[in-house]
Amino acid sequence: xxxxxxxxxxxxxxxxxxxxxxxxxxxxxxxxxxxxxxxxxxxxxxxxxxxxxxxxxxxxxxxxxxxxxxxxxxxxxxxxxxxxxxxxxxxxxxxxxxxxxxxxxxxxxxxxxxxxxxxxxxxxxxxxxxxxxxxxxxxxxxxxxxxxxxxxxxxxxxxxxxxxxxxxxxxxxxxxxxxxxxxxxxxxxxxxxxxxxxxxxxxxxxxxxxxxxxxxxxxxxxxxxxxxxxxxxxxxxxxxxxxxxxxxxxxxxxxxxxxxxxxxxxxxxxxxxxxxxxxxxxxxxxxxxxxxxxxxxxxxxxxxxxxxxxxxxxxxxxxxxxxxxxxxxxxxxxxxxxxxxxxxxxxxxxxxxxxxxxxxxxxxxxxxxxxxxxxxxxxxxxxxxxxxxxxxxxxxxxxxxxxxxxxxxxxxxxxxxxxxxxxxxxxxxxxxxxxxxxxx
Amino acid sequence: xxxxxxxxxxxxxxxxxxxxxxxxxxxxxxxxxxxxxxxxxxxxxxxxxxxxxxxxxxxxxxxxxxxxxxxxxxxxxxxxxxxxxxxxxxxxxxxxxxxxxxxxxxxxxxxxxxxxxxxxxxxxxxxxxxxxxxxxxxxxxxxxxxxxxxxxxxxxxxxxxxxxxxxxxxxxxxxxxxxxxxxxxxxxxxxxxxxxxxxxxxxxxxxxxxxxxxxxxxxxxxxxxxxxxxxxxxxxxxxxxxxxxxxxxxxxxxxxxxxxxxxxxxxxxxxxxxxxxxxxxxx
Numbered sequence: 001x002x003x004x005x006x007x008x009x010x011x012x013x014x015x016x017x018x019x020x021x022x023x024x025x026x027x028x029x030x031x032x033x034x035x036x037x038x039x040x041x042x043x044x045x046x047x048x049x050x051x052x053x054x055x056x057x058x059x060x061x062x063x064x065x066x067x068x069x070x071x072x073x074x075x076x077x078x079x080x081x082x083x084x085x086x087x088x089x090x091x092x093x094x095x096x097x098x099x100x101x102x103x104x105x106x107x108x109x110x111x112x113x114x115x116x117x118x119x120x121x122x123x124x125x126x127x128x129x130x131x132x133x134x135x136x137x138x139x140x141x142x143x144x145x146x147x148x149x150x151x152x153x154x155x156x157x158x159x160x161x162x163x164x165x166x167x168x169x170x171x172x173x174x175x176x177x178x179x180x181x182x183x184x185x186x187x188x189x190x191x192x193x194x195x196x197x198x199x200x201x202x203x204x205x206x207x208x209x210x211x212x213x214x215x216x217x218x219x220x221x222x223x224x225x226x227x228x229x230x231x232x233x234x235x236x237x238x239x240x241x242x243x244x245x246x247x248x249x250x251x252x253x254x255x256x257x258x259x260x261x262x263x264x265x266x267x268x269x270x271x272x273x274x275x276x277x278x279x280x281x282x283x284x285x286x287x288x289x290x291x292x293x294x295x296x297x298x299x300x301x302x303x304x305x306x307x308x309x310x311x312x313x314x315x316x317x318x319x320x321x322x323x324x325x326x327x328x329x330x331x332x333x334x335x336x337x338x339x340x341x342x343x344x345x346x347x348x349x350x351x352x353x354x355x356x357x358x359x360x361x362x363x364x365x366x367x368x369x370x371x372x373x374x375x376x377x378x379x380x381x382x383x384x385x386x387x388x389x390x391x392x393x394x395x396x397x398x399x400x401x402x403x404x405x406x407x408x409x410x411x412x413x414x415x416x417x418x419x420x421x422x423x424x425x426x427x428x429x430x431x432x433x434x435x436x437x438x439x440x
Numbered sequence: 441x442x443x444x445x446x447x448x449x450x451x452x453x454x455x456x457x458x459x460x461x462x463x464x465x466x467x468x469x470x471x472x473x474x475x476x477x478x479x480x481x482x483x484x485x486x487x488x489x490x491x492x493x494x495x496x497x498x499x500x501x502x503x504x505x506x507x508x509x510x511x512x513x514x515x516x517x518x519x520x521x522x523x524x525x526x527x528x529x530x531x532x533x534x535x536x537x538x539x540x541x542x543x544x545x546x547x548x549x550x551x552x553x554x555x556x557x558x559x560x561x562x563x564x565x566x567x568x569x570x571x572x573x574x575x576x577x578x579x580x581x582x583x584x585x586x587x588x589x590x591x592x593x594x595x596x597x598x599x600x601x602x603x604x605x606x607x608x609x610x611x612x613x614x615x616x617x618x619x620x621x622x623x624x625x626x627x628x629x630x631x632x633x634x635x636x637x638x639x640x641x642x643x644x645x646x647x648x649x650x651x652x653x654x655x656x657x658x659x660x661x662x663x664x665x666x667x668x669x670x671x672x673x674x675x676x677x678x679x680x681x682x683x684x685x686x687x688x689x690x691x692x693x694x695x696x697x698x699x700x701x702x703x704x705x706x707x708x709x710x711x712x713x714x715x716x717x718x719x720x721x722x723x
Binding site for chain 1: 444445446447448449450451452453454472473476477480481483484487488555556557558559560561562624625628629709712713715716717718719720
């Protein structure tokens, strides 16, 4: 096996765990122009027929490298995450590994049965019933008749569409069809499972079932290559990951490190470091209160450009009230900017029991955080100032982007946990603790 | 542990022994998948159809009726045939149709299975075998009509009738061979799929299906005699109807050998070309 800057070998597994998948200096090119692409196909076929070698090295006009010099290894029982933007070459890599696409350079060695979950329900015919389609699909996935019969009940059980199983597939909703497809694919007992962004289908309960089944397969020793945009999925399932960008291998290693680099690249591409404050433009007053400016400050009141996980921070919302407001509340919603844009915070001063009354004139609403609980990354905040009695929004800021930096010990943490560590030799305390445990 | 599979950019022809081994492995591995696909397609086809299996033999019936009427009304001038003209047309049409179905089978298999090919790595022989299975199934239905024709027109049968299926097999294999050559390109260019019906319709008129084999010279007669389907069709009919002699034995044997050799070549070309087609199909 060649070693080089672009090669990743997992240090965690014992050296003698067999290598299930070996990708060596893999390159693949595609053509953008359809007509030209078809013409190149005919030329390539003719070249092969004459037994000549295809010139894999150079790009013909309008071709581009979908994958360039990618190398990595996967051992039995390991799971690998494939991270990258859309168009980075992740699906192409999976297609080469499953044998659908021939490499232009390099080599791929696969030992064992590969089950690609690239698109569910291959071979499904809408007119036939779900029951008949199970047989077709699993046969296409490589199982013999006896094997299918043995797993049949288990598949139907997993899909969980009991009543509809005898109805024609075209009456199924897309979710049901996807569940059936997934159930078939997951029961093929592969040595290597390739999952390409199909875990997004189905409701939450089904998705949880899928993840549980994947975990079961992993425990049984199946290797896994997962492509997903959900950082939670990759972080929880994959030991190691590789990061592809424009067909090249940018990073490889433990999942958290690679994920961090990916998210940095994603966000740096779109934003420079946000300034930590926002001044709203002059607007004609529409209601009793207008937000003029937003600013982060530290505990001492000094303006803060970037928040730090674990450090105290405050958000000052500078407003002007044109009339007296009996019951003012501040509503703050924070979403992650990267990944799946998930919501991380939804707080409201009125719900926390704080009544605030505003006189006419300039005022500042303060949101004080003793510790900034956010993990490092970029976030966007939505701020509403509400007229408490009627939940009437007096003014709002739709998007205020801010950055949270790490304090050095936030690796593998989803949030900042304020904490103290202590070791005690006090036996009296221990007895009390033991008593409490036994009486519970 | 299954044996290792290695994917390289190397041409498959560089390792001919490996290629032959792979071809055998894929062909054997295709059996079950082909059976399932065949069952799937036949069930789906007839499930949504009211007339069901009747569609398999309505075309020859219709064609036979039409041409008989035209001939009797002297609208067209067809020569004398040894067998009753209606029977002649219908039987020939059945054979011709089977040939056209066999020709179309690989092309339809590839274009129809594009979504499947793009997602799963299955032995590509399976889809062709499945479609050929359909052709045989359709012929089995047509056989009902054939038997009915034999009975209605009181055609004599002899021991040679039992040789007719072999000649028919060569006819089917010839169609398959041509279809296999066209199939990968049919997967790339729409022209093949559009052009095939046109080509086969023209070919129909260059084959003695609705008219007897012409004697004598002339350009048209020469084309008909050079047409490779002619000896296959003619021989099958002559064997089935226990004719006194087989009129074109030499050409028949020549085309048969060409078919058997060509089938192997076409299979290799099909295997070679398909990866380039598959990578251009979007999943």
